[in-house]
Amino acid sequence: MSGCFTLATALMGTVVSIRTPEQGASPSHAQRDELVRSALGWFHRIEACCSRFDPGSEVRRLSGHVGRPVPVSPILYQVVEFSLAVARESGGAFDPTVGLAMERRGFDREYRSGRAARSHPSAPATWRDVLLDPGARTVTLARPLLLDLGAVAKGLAVDLAARELAPLRNFTIDAGGDLWLGGCDGEGQPWSVGIRHPGEAGAFIETIRVSGAAVCTSGDYERPGHVLDARSGRAADALASLTVVAPSAMVADALATAAFVLGPAAGLELLDRQPVDGLLVTPSLERITTRRPGPFQRPGAGVEARAS
Amino acid sequence: MSDPTKGAGPGRRPRNDLVALGAAAVLSVYSAGWLRTQDAARMFEGDELERSPGASPLAPAPPPGPGPQGPPAGSQAPAGFPAVTGAVPASSDPAASAAGSGGVPPGAPSEAVSGGAGGAAVVDGALFRDGVYRGLGRSRHGNIEATLEILEGRIVSATITTCRTLYPCSRIDEVVPQVVERQDSWVDNVSGATVSVTAFYRAVVQALKQAQ
Numbered sequence A: 001m002s003g004c005f006t007l008a009t010a011l012m013g014t015v016v017s018i019r020t021p022e023q024g025a026s027p028s029h030a031q032r033d034e035l036v037r038s039a040l041g042w043f044h045r046i047e048a049c050c051s052r053f054d055p056g057s058e059v060r061r062l063s064g065h066v067g068r069p070v071p072v073s074p075i076l077y078q079v080v081e082f083s084l085a086v087a088r089e090s091g092g093a094f095d096p097t098v099g100l101a102m103e104r105r106g107f108d109r110e111y112r113s114g115r116a117a118r119s120h121p122s123a124p125a126t127w128r129d130v131l132l133d134p135g136a137r138t139v140t141l142a143r144p145l146l147l148d149l150g151a152v153a154k155g156l157a158v159d160l161a162a163r164e165l166a167p168l169r170n171f172t173i174d175a176g177g178d179l180w181l182g183g184c185d186g187e188g189q190p191w192s193v194g195i196r197h198p199g200e201a202g203a204f205i206e207t208i209r210v211s212g213a214a215v216c217t218s219g220d221y222e223r224p225g226h227v228l229d230a231r232s233g234r235a236a237d238a239l240a241s242l243t244v245v246a247p248s249a250m251v252a253d254a255l256a257t258a259a260f261v262l263g264p265a266a267g268l269e270l271l272d273r274q275p276v277d278g279l280l281v282t283p284s285l286e287r288i289t290t291r292r293p294g295p296f297q298r299p300g301a302g303v304e305a306r307a308s
Numbered sequence B: 001m002s003d004p005t006k007g008a009g010p011g012r013r014p015r016n017d018l019v020a021l022g023a024a025a026v027l028s029v030y031s032a033g034w035l036r037t038q039d040a041a042r043m044f045e046g047d048e049l050e051r052s053p054g055a056s057p058l059a060p061a062p063p064p065g066p067g068p069q070g071p072p073a074g075s076q077a078p079a080g081f082p083a084v085t086g087a088v089p090a091s092s093d094p095a096a097s098a099a100g101s102g103g104v105p106p107g108a109p110s111e112a113v114s115g116g117a118g119g120a121a122v123v124d125g126a127l128f129r130d131g132v133y134r135g136l137g138r139s140r141h142g143n144i145e146a147t148l149e150i151l152e153g154r155i156v157s158a159t160i161t162t163c164r165t166l167y168p169c170s171r172i173d174e175v176v177p178q179v180v181e182r183q184d185s186w187v188d189n190v191s192g193a194t195v196s197v198t199a200f201y202r203a204v205v206q207a208l209k210q211a212q
Helices: A029-050 A058-062 A074-089 A099-104 A150-168 A249-262 A264-272 B018-032 B034-043 B169-182 B194-211
Strands: A004-011 A014-021 A130-133 A138-141 A171-175 A178-182 A191-196 A204-210 A213-219 A241-246 A277-281 A287-289 B131-139 B142-151 B154-165
Touching: A004 A029, A014 A029, A014 A150, A029 A058, A029 A074, A029 A150, A058 A074, A074 A130, A074 A138, A074 A150, A074 A249, A074 B018, A150 A171, A150 A178, A150 A213, A150 A249, A150 B018, A178 A191, A178 A249, A191 A213, A191 A241, A204 A213, A204 A241, A213 A249, A241 A249, A249 A264, A249 A277, A249 B018, A264 A277, B131 B194, B142 B169, B142 B194, B154 B169, B154 B194, B169 B194
Parallel strands: none
Antiparallel strands: A004 A014, A014 A171, A130 A138, A171 A178, A178 A213, A191 A204, A213 A241, A241 A277, A277 A287, B131 B142, B142 B154
16 A cells, blocks of 8 residues: 555554545545544443443443333443344344353453452343333343443444544554455555464464455454353353454444354354355364355355355 | 343244344434534533524524425525625635534533524625624534624625534535525525534524624
């Protein structure tokens, strides 16, 4: 790429970077900077709503109200509603009520301060204990629980940031593996995205070309045990990594997490029910792709097996 | 209250298009303008003053137009507004209408026109004093500062000098020249940008009040 603007900053427990090739005089640098500021603003706002590590966050405050409807912000409501839809579709493999279980497993520290955020122990809850009233925009927790909205919230932030950056046309957003690829790269080609090899640091197991879509990968090679199967209470380990390409980062991240928990067969079935593309990599490095034509189905691009 | 278990019973797999649901969720949050507008939203809670015909205390209702957008750009001022004759001087500078940097942050000390100011938007001949006047228009989507130049009692230029709204002010570029063309604060609505148009309208009204 001949010239490129890149900004990277720590947000939502990861590094968020925005990149756009130089595109002549329009938009101006001032306009571009304003757009980038607006895009990053969404990460701040969503983190303030949805972080389970921040005692002052809206979701954390919500957990203090059990058994009665609590009016919530549009952000929190939409994130919870979508999380419950994914939970329902995945049969509970994806469950946003795993917050307390994650704390018990040691995922309990705010990434900037390192301060622990602990809740009182309570009986196990499931996504069925979260009730919504769309008319009043309220959330009711039927029993004490802590929502872990990390995957969906980060994806939503990426999607909203992408909307802010739309005037740039050509740009990428990388939020710790949640990618949005808008337009083309500096050479006018769809962006090239390397899918990390789960067993070889620095290597790619697949390279795809993507434009106007999100790419998210779930895997435990970086943070072992951080994807929890809420049904069993154990870390999901039937896959080494799972990548989803979807029109939305929120969808891609949530489905990647849900399908990763479900494992090769059920995970593939879940992805095939949705208009998304997926690449599943087993611990033995067998590659499995979703059925519909897509970036993983190009000739020579890793159509090597399907789950039986 | 919706039951999340509904439709998820055995043998009854829900058909749940998560992509469509996700797109709706993103649109909902984005449209709510929760990020830059929360302060403005608080100020305007319960005060959904829209620049719709008959709703604004700052201008009389326009006549029935060709549609919800009112008269087309460049048309004569609505009946009930003093007609303006003669050559129309300079239009706004499009470059100056682009989203600017600096300027008025949301929540800045308000100079916005309050409801009931009454009829100050109506231009009548040389009611205005020459000079350059700025006005701030607030809305639940953020603030717009408009700058008007008055020469020989007429508006000769109108520009958006600060744009702090959720959406880029380029979306309402087309209405900015109408202030000069019509010698009036009443501008057309822009589909999908009605709140920004309202903020601009308020800013123009305030600037004109200072010029009286």
